[in-house]
Amino acid sequence: MNDEHRLRAQIARARALLVDGEPRKLSNSRLVASYPDRPVVSGTTVPALVTEWRSLDSGLLVPVHADSAGPAPIDLLLVYLTAKEILGFAPPPSLIAEELRRVSVYDVLFFVADILSSFRAPGAARSELDRHYASIWFEGELQHRVTNLLREPKRGLVVPQALLLLAKLALARSNDQGEREGDPGNIVLALLTITQYLGSGAEHPAQSVVGDTPGPLGREIIANQYFNSPPSEVHLMARFIRRWRQMPAEHRDDPQVIDLAQAYKDATGITLDDLMTVGLALWASAAGGRPHVPAGYFSILKWSSERLDRVLHLLGADLLTLRLGVKEEIDLYGEPGLQWAFSTFERWPVVRLADGSLLVLDPKLLINRIVGWLPLFDIKAGATSGKRSVTTKTAKQAEQCLRHLSEFYVLEVLQSVAEGSPAQRVYGDAELRAVFRKLKRRVADIVIDYGDAWVVIETTTTQLKRQSVVAQSEEAQVEDLDKLVGEAEQIHATIESLREDESRLTGAAHRPYRKFFPVLVLAEGFPVNPVTLTVLWERLRAKNLLQDPDIAPLEVLDTEELELVEALQEEGGPSLKQILEGKSKSNLSRASVRDYIIAILRRQPSRSRRLESLWLQAVGPVLDTVAEAERKAGAQP
Structure with a gap:
């Protein structure tokens, strides 16, 4: 019972x-x-x-239903620790100069190079590096505090921008030996003090409203993202070998194409092979944890001293030259230039030391110097120096040629993307012009027919002005964004033509009620974030461009993102149309396509077969040259 x-x-x-x-x-x-x-x-x-709530990775509390589309842009941000958080107080700015006066400039440069070589190493995990430096920079209770702060996944200790700024300030304020009297300077303390005051010149975020202009906060975000864009060595090498080596030969009959390799040799006195042999060898050493390259390292190549010196003169500079360059930056760009302008290190990422050894300051800057856009400036410099056989006319032709071939390369990747997806057909610029020229409208570079939708794409090689990159001028950033609005006009006109009568192009019956996905591809990259997309969309709205209900928001991609989509296609992943459609409905609709692929789709696509072949062609000759030199020298490769 x-x-x-x-x-x-x-x-x-x-x-x-x-x-x-x-x-x-x-x-x-x-x-x-x-x-x-x-x-x-x-x-x-x-x-x-x-209302049920959940905490995002950023610590922000949101309703459960509001988080259904995945992480938000704020979850992608990493916030570095400041001196006040670590030490419990904010050291005065004057402490930076006081500490740097008591240390040798060499000590600072080696300190920076060692950390950046670890930071840029392929496969390096930032969280592990932060914990490593917390263990060697601090001890006792201070170490415990930093370690606990780093338990937050979005907190960081190593700040590349602060390290390069530390190197700039050391070149401006440290001497060769440091003061011998008194206590030695504390480089770590100087670095932490720098992090405390980074960005302190910008107005308070509450004073910044992003609309059709970036505002003070937006200006800093654009510069920050541009500086911290992740290195993509393989993609850079692949594009370099294609644009500088292969395409000029394939398009030699094109009046806009010249022999870029010959123009480079005429302008600099060195070959592209020599530039890549020395540059990639230095990069490999630094990325492998050895940024200090001893004198005689390249003797195995059996080159003449003149031949080697010509290459090293382009890639590196001595302390005096670096000091003059830093002073020029500060004078030219003022306070923003001190924090964001690193053109001296971009031009000379290698320090040539008095004993003949070399110090790679930053592997990322070095790889950009070798296979990025900067070799074009070597041609321009040779034309203006009056010491080489290249003329200013040839330099202009070289720039026009490189931009022309960059657009060809983008179209090549797009063709590969479309072929690996369920797209019905791809139409290029020539086909569009032939069909729609009677309408007297501008046309985009390429359209892809997905049956139920069109993806309409315009490519451009426009780049941010230097004033935009260093956050010096909001006007410059607005002008850069207005250039993109001008490019979007071609997309808009093409959509109107397709909407009126697509059968002119397809030869099939017109299918109404199709969705249009406008895409602008910037071959040389662009900082896509909620600020830049908001400003761009507002300025498009003001001109009534791409505003119809059947048109998705304009997306901005770079070449590397297209190559990620290309790799996804080979892995059986979503098509470009599916990616654009999914992103527009996600919490990352105002972030980049790269962020959407990684954070929402949770995909880390490997290299496509096309890309793998190209980058091996880029490094293969260098490895063959080094191996042959070692064989002749009787050394084991």
């Missing part, structure tokens, strides 16, 4: 909790399933009107 009484009591309690408070007009005779994510009013089956 005791068991029966207990059972009856339990049933009564359950009944009280579930139905005794039920409104009389509702039937108590029915069974209602209960779910942990659907709370009800006690004693009833009536759903409780409560």
